[in-house]
Amino acid sequence: MAVLIQRAQLLLQQGRYQDALTTLRQHLSTSANDIDALFLLAICYMEMDKPEEAAQVISSSLSFAPDDDRFLYLRARLALNKNQLPEALQAISEAVAINPHHADYFGMWSQILLFKKDYAQALQKAEEGLAVDPENLICLNLRSNALFNLGRKDEAFSNLNAALEHNPENAYTHANLGWKWLEAGDHGKSLEHFRESLKIDPSQQWAKDGMVQAMKAHYWLYRQFLNYAFFMGRLKAGTQWLVIIGLLVLTQIASQVFFPLYVLLALVALSTWLIVPVSNLFLRLNPYGRYALTSEQTKVSNRVGCLLLTALLAAGAYWLTSIPGLLAIAICTGVLMLPVASMYTPQSPKSRKIFLIYTLALAFIGLLGIGFTFLTNNVENIFVVVMLIGIFLYQFLANYLITRE
Secondary structure, eight states: OHHHHHHHHHHHHTTOHHHHHHHHHHHHTTOTTOHHHHHHHHHHHHHTTOHHHHHHHHHHHHHHOTTOHHHHHHHHHHHHHTTOHHHHHHHHHHHHHHOTTOHHHHHHHHHHHHHTTOHHHHHHHHHHHHHHOTTOHHHHHHHHHHHHHTTOHHHHHHHHHHHHHHOTTOHHHHHHHHHHHHHHTOHHHHHHHHHHHHHHOTTOHHHHHHHHHHHHTTSHHHHHHHHHHHHHHHSOHHHHHHHHHHHHHHHHHHHHHOHHHHHHHHHHHHHHHHHHHHHHHHHHHSTTGGGGSOHHHHHHHHHHHHHHHHHHHHHHHHHHHOOHHHHHHHHHHHHHHHHHHTTTOOSSHHHHHHHHHHHHHHHHHHHHHHHHHHHHOOTTOHHHHHHHHHHHHHHHHHHHHHHHO
16 A cells, blocks of 8 residues: 555645545545545645645544644645634644654745745744754745845845755746845845746746836836835834825825925835736737736736726827816826726635625725706716715725735
């Protein structure tokens, strides 16, 4: 029967997960409590993106082998994938308590702390992992991430370059270095590393995403947006809210004392929602860039492009004719770009459903407002006002749902 386990291991290494699953089930039909086979079965389910099945195998295995650190490690991975950070920390700390000689466990611990944006503790755990195995690539990469976020950028780059000298064919390290150069403002060097990463592993989505960002960073305005996004990304959720509320307060003050500054701040706030789909429209004009976009990014850029064009045409027509209904079209389609631009931003299906329902409701109210304006010549009717209030409230809802993720 050990032959079947060896065969399953080989199939897993080859990425033939369904064949591995069949082999493991065959083995477990006669040895239901074989802990090694159950461990491989849990990995198989995780690779096949079946977290519920994996969680069931892990829980049942821990019920009769509570000291098996491997299952605690997998439980931590599952919890991290679901963004359940307290559960992930609990599981990985138990795994390390049982087996403190596995560098990958410290790497997982460091990664969870990076998600919590506790950079100092993340650095400490990565270094504890390197004390166990000085050449562990996971810990080397996570150590550089922590150093970078702590502002020790030179050390972060030295750390990653040393990791590449040790293993120049590691796609993850190249992608990580690409993101670091992008965050440091050198999109040319970042492109080199993303390209190298995808040469080694063409399926790596993280490097593909980085390649898209680096191509868009060719435009000055998008680089400024990236700088803002990286800045906000380093902040904890509570601090992000303070910055957002501070900007809103500053905008209100500016509206009373210096109108040009108010317009500038309003444009900055608007651009944070719209610059991604609008920049994707530009990227589609690039002969190579269009192939880098996902189907969702293409859909969003098409919809935002249509709304933007409609708003501009309606505004131009209103300027020529002074028909109030055209102004209502310009306003409603213009503001509707905000929710449409972020419809696919959340990762969870539940949040996406909320975004979709909210956007459709705003679109329906906007249509009522446009129709009412054509009937009454009154742009400031109840439907247009409700839509504008809905757009204002949408920003709080969207920030709340996204920061929770």
